[in-house]
Amino acid sequence: MATTSAAVDDSTQVQPTHDDPDRRGLTPGEHLVDGGYTSALIVLAARAQGIDLIGPLPPASDRRTREAKGFALTDFAIDWDAKSATCPRGEKSRYWGTTHVDGQPRTVVIFPEYGCRNCRVRPACTSGFTRRLTLHPREEHELLQRQRAEQNTDAWKQRYAKRAGVEGTICQAVRATGIRPSRYRGHAKTGLAHVFSDQPPPHGRTPHRAPRRHHPPHPLRRPRPRSQTQQEDTHTPSLNRATESRSAGRQAQLPHGRARRWGGVR
Template sequence: MSLQPEPGFPIPEETTRVAKASFPKENIYIRMRDELGIFYSDEAFTDLFPRRGQPAIAPARLALVTVMQYAEGLTDRQAADAVRSRIDWKYALGLELTDSGFDFSVLSEFRSRLIDGSQERQLLDLMLSRFVEKGLLKSPKQQRTDSTHIIAAIRTLSRLENIGETLRYALNTLASVAPNWLQTIVPNSEWYERYGRKFEDSRLPSNGEERTSLAVRIGADGFYILDAIWSELAPNWLRQIEAVEILRLVWIQQFSVENDLVKLRSADEIPPPSIIINSPYDLDARRGNKRTTIWTGYKVHLSETCDDDAPHLISYVETKPTSDRDHQVLDELHQNLAKQGIIPEKHLVDTAYIDAQLLVDSSQKYNVDLVGPAPGDSQWQSRAQKGFGLADFEIDWSQQVVRCPHDKLSSSWTNRLNLYSQPVVVARFKKSDCHNCPSRLDCTKDKTGVRTLTLRPQELHEALNEARARQQTPEFQEQYAKRSGVEGTISQATRVFGLRRCRYRGFEKTRLQHIITAAAMNLVRVWQWWTQANNFGKSISRFAALAV
């Protein structure tokens, strides 16, 4: 499909006349078009389409249809029907009343083009740029960020189910692309019974030994298939099939072979949760655990503006694996906001986003004040509130010496890297001073009886101490109270816009879903700002609303 840009897609006169007559009261899409014009242009998506071929449907229209589709929670088929039948949609899209629309499959193809061309973030960034032009989004004083878990569009499988489903998936794929070859290598009719139905724990043994025995049998069958595929008699192209590669990877993770005997790996021998494949149907979904919540899927970060004199808009959204820690997204977030020209003066986050290095980098690189509860001193003395914690020691950075509460000086000062490859300073006291100290048992539990302090570099150490001191002030408590509003945004995203569950399978498609959802939320929030239909997180009960 070739692209022939249609600048601005103006609204036909007949469409305008009928739309205004049909909607005498305000309509979200009609006012959106009247107040904001168009968010997207065909030129922004030129790279996604070839120069030759049959004419393509305007990508700017498809982008807007995609956002409107998410705003109403429609399927592709329902969205295509809305383009054909709804006057307000035709008005927003600048279509003739007689326009017959397009086949619903075009929307899926457009999403694939966005992913293949790495243009998915355009759907949100171009909308934000338009809001800036129209004065709805100014350089915000404050923004707030939080994350939530996302459940993949797959069944949560036990280990035995995962092994069985992986082999069944490979066999079903081979039966589709090479049925004659597969029939010649299936050893007996028991295979059709064993792998003919999906694996469910309700039909599998409950006894531990029987489950292990079944897993080993499946493992041997899988190795039999892999050996057949890699034999000289098998076509070479079978090895390039995705399902076969998934089978090979899962078998490496789950089984070992010793003296020609298949052995199920123990829990200590399998890869960590950040690597292990939990389902053959979504290779990117990982097992996550946050407090009492356990899920298989992803994690999403949402950042929104929160100034009182403007609509609260989603300024950034990013999808991450469950194994990534929250603070790892913050530098990327600030970089993107700075590029958009909407970076805040103060950024309200919870403890998971606070790190000594980030406190310094946010201030120096982006001039952003990172506001949130700083991590506490992790040493046992501080946690037990007994003995001498890090704050009880006096550090002389210029002389590279530490003075303890009993006025003893450290004997060594060593710069090195910790387990996370971060630079630290290790200060150690004299053995004679510690052994003769009356407070030794309250100061150290080290087997040598010597107190050792591990410090971050001076700039990071002081930034963390300053953050810990600030959070004890009433001003901090008043300022940080505003961060709680982001919980309402998470609730709106998951309950109203279906963010909690993936529409699609795979990391890239899930990330696109989250970007479209953020754009749709912004569209609805601007409408609510215009109509004063939302108080942005300050919810009250129905009874309390009677007083208002």
């Protein structure tokens, strides 16, 4: 059980969650998580501790992969030893370098402009004059390609189906204890409430529906005094009724034809 600020990314809590049972010699062999707790770096770190982290990895972020049109990253052949890449048309890259994205190392591959400019399938590859690839480090890249292909198989989906039971248990506990909004101020009190809510009930089963609770108002939250405008708004219904009555009386005194034109009938 870990209580953090709402601004903390969920993926940062995977490593502390694995370190705690590892110190006590209770390292799990398998850990089922959702997509918010997975990345190539996190999966590799878990495997270094002997934990098989199972969860859907996010798809590649390039536009061709998102739109499922044209040549995606998986269509390029990467030769890590020769430090070059080959496009589906057989053109080899002209540049291989390194950079950093959000503090993480990345490999940049650029294809020659003269080859891309005269390519007949360039609209299916890039909207610019040349194609540019941004790759993870080799070990992460190969893991991403392998696991993204594996998670589309029926065997992986059947193995990951157990996660639905975990999500159902979490949902039932949250609804039964009502811990989604914190009732306390401060990290320490909120964390203690989370620990208590994580304990099973005496009868061994969590109720399906949380009982209705009526919490008294907070002593520091005093009701705001009504402004002059709000006090005047209380008389609005009677003023509206009086205005409608006067309008109806004026229409009754007008000739029949003019009243019909005002009503929208010509």
